[in-house]
Amino acid sequence: MSIFARPHYTSDVTQFINDLKAKKPTLEAEQRQGRALLWDKKLDASEQADYLDARVEQQPYVYGTSGHPNSQ
Numbered sequence: 001m002s003i004f005a006r007p008h009y010t011s012d013v014t015q016f017i018n019d020l021k022a023k024k025p026t027l028e029a030e031q032r033q034g035r036a037l038l039w040d041k042k043l044d045a046s047e048q049a050d051y052l053d054a055r056v057e058q059q060p061y062v063y064g065t066s067g068h069p070n071s072q
Contacts, residue, residue, distance in 0.1 A: 010018075021027055
């Protein structure tokens with residue numbers, strides 16, 4: 001047995017989450033459904049390549065005027 005193991009201890013946060021899951025068993029499924037709306041998307045390789053090709057390199061000093069039309 002490890003000296004760091006605390007088998008009889010559960011934190012307040014863990015107890016809260018366990019109680020929440022017990023009260024609402026569909027919670028995890030609803031979280032997955034919500035995540036799928038924004039995050040779990042298939043990327044189109046051609047669109048990703050177009051995005052990377054259209055990217056403009058940033059100057060080393062952002063506030064420089066070397067590319068400004070009025071610069072000398």
